Amino acid sequence: RAVLIVTLHHPxxxxxxxxxxxxxxDSFRIPSTIVFNKSDLLSKKDLGAIEYISSIYEPLGVNTLLISALKKEGIEEFKELIQDQITLISGHSGTGKSTITNLLVPDLDQKIGEVSESVKKGVHTTTFAQMFEVNPTTKIIDTPGIKELGLIGIEDNELSDYFPEMRALLGACKYNNCMHTHEPNCAVLAAIDNEEIAESRYLSYLSMLENEDRRW
Ligand SMILES: Nc1nc2c(ncn2[C@@H]2O[C@H](COP(=O)(O)OP(=O)(O)OP(=O)(O)O)[C@@H](O)[C@H]2O)c(=O)[nH]1
Ligand SMILES: [Zn+2]
Structure with missing residues (x-):
């Protein structure tokens, strides 16, 4: 499983x-979970935003979890999620990956970096991926904070295969080489009109198509 640690703020x-x-x-068929960390910093409005984001991803088979590593809230659910598996923990620098790893692997004192006030992107304290044993059947791989995530080796015409909601419409467009950008009788464009596909997801799709190196 891959877990993406996400924070609404800082960073x-x-x-x-x-x-x-x-x-x-998705391209590696790895099941994924979005873990929202730093729940202790969230306002009512932020919680609404998280509910909204969850409502986009849960139907796509990506489960979500809200935790506070600082307040040790939601950690039991996190442990259940990763039990008896090898889990890749990823996310921007400063989202709390090291703090979470420290909670899961008690006899470990990984260096925890301060999120720098000016940059708000955090300083890189984890510089290479490390595997830790939570218990004999449960391991986690803590990856360095990623600023840019490149999509290596995915061709334009296969990109929509890795969006589950677009993949579900495979073969439903008029043209079988449809890129879902402007083509007539495109099932994906119709699904966006019907609000069956979230606009933000489609905008991400377009942005990935536009950026040759597929970096943000
Ligand atoms: N308020 C709050 N702060 C947190 C929480 N979890 C982590 N932090 C703080 O966020 C900062 C960054 O945490 P780290 O665990 O070093 O983040 P990281 O993702 O490992 O960062 P890199 O090692 O740079 O990739 C530290 O100051 C933590 O104390 C949380 O749940 N709430
Ligand atoms: Zn189409």
Whole structure:
């Protein structure tokens, strides 16, 4: 499983970044979970935003979890999620990956970086991926904070295969080489009109198509 640690603030994680991550994990058929960390910092409005984001991703088979590593809230659910598996933990620098790893692997004192006030993107304290044993059947791989996530080796014409809601419409467009951008009788464009596909997801798709190197 791949877990993406997401924070709304300090640092802010964009939907585009989430979508890039999910395209990558989907292309490797790795089940993914979005974990919202730093719940202790969230306002009512923020909680509404998280509910909205969850409502986009849950129907796509990406489950979501709200935790506070600082207040140790939601950690039991997190442990259940990763039990008896190898889990890749990813996310922007400063989202709390090291703090979470420390909670899961008690006899470990990983260096926890301060999120720098000026940059708000955090300083890189984890510089290479490390595997830790939570218990004999449960391991986590803590990856360095990622600022840019490249989608290596995905061709334009296969990109929509890694968006589950577009994949579900495979063969439904008039043209079988449809890129879902302007073509007549495009099932994806129709689904966006019907609000069956979230606009933010489609915008991420377009942005990934536009950016040759597929970086944010
Ligand atoms: N308020 C709050 N702060 C948190 C929480 N979890 C982590 N932090 C703080 O966020 C900062 C960054 O945490 P780290 O665990 O170093 O983040 P990281 O994702 O490992 O960062 P890199 O190692 O740079 O990739 C630290 O100051 C933590 O104390 C949380 O749940 N709430
Ligand atoms: Zn189409």
């Amino acid at each position: 802010k994680t964009s939907l585009g970044f989430i979508d890039r991550f999910l395209v990558t994990t």
